[in-house]
Amino acid sequence: MIVMLTRSRLAVAAFCLISAAGCTSPAPEKQPAGSGSGSDKPQLIQVAIANCMKGKGFKYVPWVPKVEMGEGARKAMLGDYEEMRKDRSENGFGIFVPSANRKPLWKESDSPNSAIKNQLSEAQLASYDKALTGCRIQAVKQVTGKVVASDADLAEQENKLIQQAIERDLNGDPTLIELASAMGDCLKGKGYRVDSLRPSDMERRGSKEFEEQKRRIALNDDIPxxxxxxxxxxxxxxxxxxxxxxxxxxxxxxxDDLECGKDFYPAYLPRTTEIAYRVSAEFGKGL
Incomplete structure (x- = not known):
């Protein structure tokens, strides 16, 4: 996946598979503390991080971002035609949407730990971040059993499992193959390039095309x-x-992509979303 980065700071971005409706997610449901359920793991990881940081002499407040999703966005994520059309009429595939119009799921400044870090000197911040990385790795293993080397490694492992599940469960499904083929024929008839009829490729085809356009612009501007x-x-x-x-x-x-895929998306998106949720829970994340 090609990831855009602002000039002000670099960030690790997780692979978002539910791109047809935008990279948005509902808040994890709350479960009784210590239940060990998938939706409880994010909070358990945060508590483990806080305990680890305390042992290293740093203050850290357990915090799981609360992400709200409207009913319309939820329906679009699951392939509802009217809601997807409403979103795409304004945002397209979400690639060339002006930065001012993008709505982040949450801001780093929302975290109580942002204020803590802002009080640290440059040297203290470097030590804090190093300790936090180590504690996060330790907490993920403690709660989920997953062995990761970094945030980037965690995202890479998660993405790999999601892609494997999609390849196994969706790209070989006869019904989805038939619907993807019909969608591809429709798009070809409208003059669009279709390189692959695999269901997962059809879902990403449009966003991938415009993402590549933006990447070419970036590589040819005056910022190396x-x-x-x-x-x-x-x-x-x-x-x-x-x-x-x-x-x-x-x-x-x-x-045009939506019109051609109006039968494909309601069949494909709920299943790929379920896979993303399930794998995310394995890694202790509330998708």
Missing amino acids: ENGLPEGRYYEPHLSAATTKQYLAKEVKAAL
């Missing part, structure tokens, strides 16, 4: 991508007028 991990780039700075032009083309393509 030196030192960035492979496949990542700084998000290009485009004028409002230029962004509007790209978004208009993207919206049209996204709506």
Whole structure:
């Protein structure tokens, strides 16, 4: 997956498979403390991190971001035609949406630990972050049994399992193969390029096409991508007028894609979403 990074800071981004409706997720359901259920693991991990940090002489407040999702977004995530059309009419595939219009699931400043870190000197912050990484790795293993080397490694392992499940359970499903093939034929008839009819490729085809356009723009602007991990780039700075032009083309393509996939998406998206939730729970994350 190609990940855009702002010029101000780099971030590890998890692979979002529910791209047809945007990368959004509901808040994890609360369970009784210590129940050990999948939805309880995020809080258990946070408590373990806090205890570990305390042992290293640092203050850390257990905190799980609360992410709210409206009913419309929830329906779109599961392939509802009307809600997907409403979203795509405004945002296309979500690639060239102006930064000001993007709604983050949560902000880092929402965390009580943000205020704690802001009080540290540069040297103290470096020590804090190093300790936090170690404690997070330890907590994930303690709660889930998963052995990870870093946040990036955790995301990579999670993504790999999600992709394996999709390949095994969805890309070989006869019904989805038939629906994806019909969607592909429809898009070809509208003049769009279709390189693969595999269900997972059909779901990502449109966003991948516009993501590649944005990547090419970024690689050819005046800001070098030196030192960035492979496949990542700084998000290009485009004028409002230029962004509007790209978004208009993207919206049209996204709506055509939806019309051709109006039978495919309701069959595919609920299943890929279930896989993403299930694997996320294995890693102690509330997707």
